[in-house]
Amino acid sequence: MVKPRGKCSHMIKNKWYEIECAEDVLADILSRLPVKWLLLCKSVCKLWNRVISSQLFIDFQLMQSRKCPCFIIYPYRDLHLQLYVMKATELKTMFTSPFWENDYNLCIIASVDGLIFCVNHAVLGNTTDKDGNDLEIRIYNPATKNVLLLPRGSPSKKLPRIGVAFGPKINEYKVFRFFCAKHNPPAEGKSRPNYYCEVYSSSTGSWRVIGHPPGFPMPANQGPLLGSNHIFLNGKVHWFVASKEDRKVPGSILTVDVEENFGKIDLPQKITKCSYLVNLEGCLSLLVVYDESRMLDIWILKDCHKLKWEKKCSVLSPFSELEPISAVVALKSEILFMTDFHYLLYNVEDRIWRNLVNMPDPLEQRRHPALFTYTESLLSTYGRRSDPEAGDTSNGSST
Structure with a gap:
């Protein structure tokens, strides 16, 4: 019984690995989550952080949320x-x-x-x-x-x-x-x-x-x-x-x-x-x-x-x-x-x-x-322009 379970677990891991490799599929799944969960998901792994932080995902999540x-x-x-x-x-x-x-x-x-x-x-x-x-x-x-x-x-x-x-x-x-x-x-x-x-x-x-x-x-x-x-x-x-x-x-x-x-x-x-x-x-x-x-x-x-x-x-x-x-x-x-x-x-x-x-x-x-x-979104308060040093972390007391 242990051996088949190991094979099954290995197959599930392989399937999920295939989903993660297909970033458009992963993005579609993640975009349906509330923003508060997306912020937590960024700490799961580097891949998820990169996907969720990308401008393409932010735009796609907004399109889903607008519905x-x-x-x-x-x-x-x-x-x-x-x-x-x-x-x-x-x-x-x-x-x-x-x-x-x-x-x-x-x-x-x-x-x-x-x-x-x-x-x-x-x-x-x-x-x-x-x-x-x-x-x-x-x-x-x-x-x-x-x-x-x-x-x-x-x-x-x-x-x-x-x-x-x-x-x-x-x-x-x-x-x-x-x-x-x-x-x-x-x-x-x-x-x-x-x-x-x-x-x-x-x-x-x-x-x-x-x-x-x-x-x-x-x-x-x-x-x-x-x-x-x-x-x-x-x-x-x-x-x-x-x-x-x-x-x-x-x-x-x-x-x-x-x-x-x-x-x-x-x-x-x-x-x-x-x-x-x-x-x-x-x-x-x-x-x-x-x-x-x-x-x-x-x-x-x-x-x-x-x-x-x-x-x-x-x-x-x-x-x-x-x-x-x-x-x-x-x-x-x-x-x-x-x-x-x-x-x-x-x-x-x-x-x-x-x-x-x-x-x-x-x-x-x-x-x-x-x-x-x-409409809930991940949009930056800075707008679309990039500000890599400041990011979007202002607290309202500074410009």
Whole structure:
């Protein structure tokens, strides 16, 4: 009996050796594991470490992970950045950030391919700049716990507005920063606007001014000054720009693409201050809630070239007038709303509302609540550029 068992064991070892030699098969197997297990698997042997660390595997793992996106919920500001992951209307897990020396008024502004972009008031010397002159921008991968603090941008008289664009390759990103220059350059003349836009590119690791934007993005809807209601879709970042008649109501949409070209999109009709931009089934969509009737209008821009809006539906919302909407996000055909009292999920295809239970208490004292979609990944916070000496091990307290 001992001899056959030895032969069987030898055959199994040979078969597994064949699988390991076929690195594409090994990569396919490993890519289905959660990131926390992949990080542990890197210590199994040199081969596994090499496979998991390769850019090809990181890209492949992301492609697999994109098949199962989920919602992340940032319900309130606590001692640490707490992110709840929601799958199938239930909370499955929670991420907690590492300790950051300065996390005053921390606000999440974007979540793309497993990287979360956060901003907070900058620290100047030993004091926090609470007057809104500057922001610190961090990129955080909650699965790998890696954090990158971006270098300081140009001085600004007003609180800057931030937007994030990804592509064309995986893990190439650009951060757009709109700021109000403290002094106009003499060559510009006094008649020129002093609003500028600069861009941080992951490929260069530095900021570069790209010129005067045709508008200045609005802050987030419900008052958090650090936030900005923007969305990246179809190679462009989109922000609301305030109406000339009412600075609290959007009047148009400002865009900038990854090639750094500005554009403008007109709104389908006069909207309210309770309006949101979301990615609904791969299309730029506009959600408008009307205070008196509590009707929710959903508009979709199906053709991003013709810029023609189509009304998807108009439905009675379950929100009361005393229930302001804190955050909104869409995933496929579902739209998740966070209010001061409820979490509500609306299915656009079925036209059904669901009140979600067993969620983080919405009545907690909170700052800058946020909802985003999330896809777990191994992506580096540095982007695709290689930095062999520094790697991706920054802790958020250094650039």
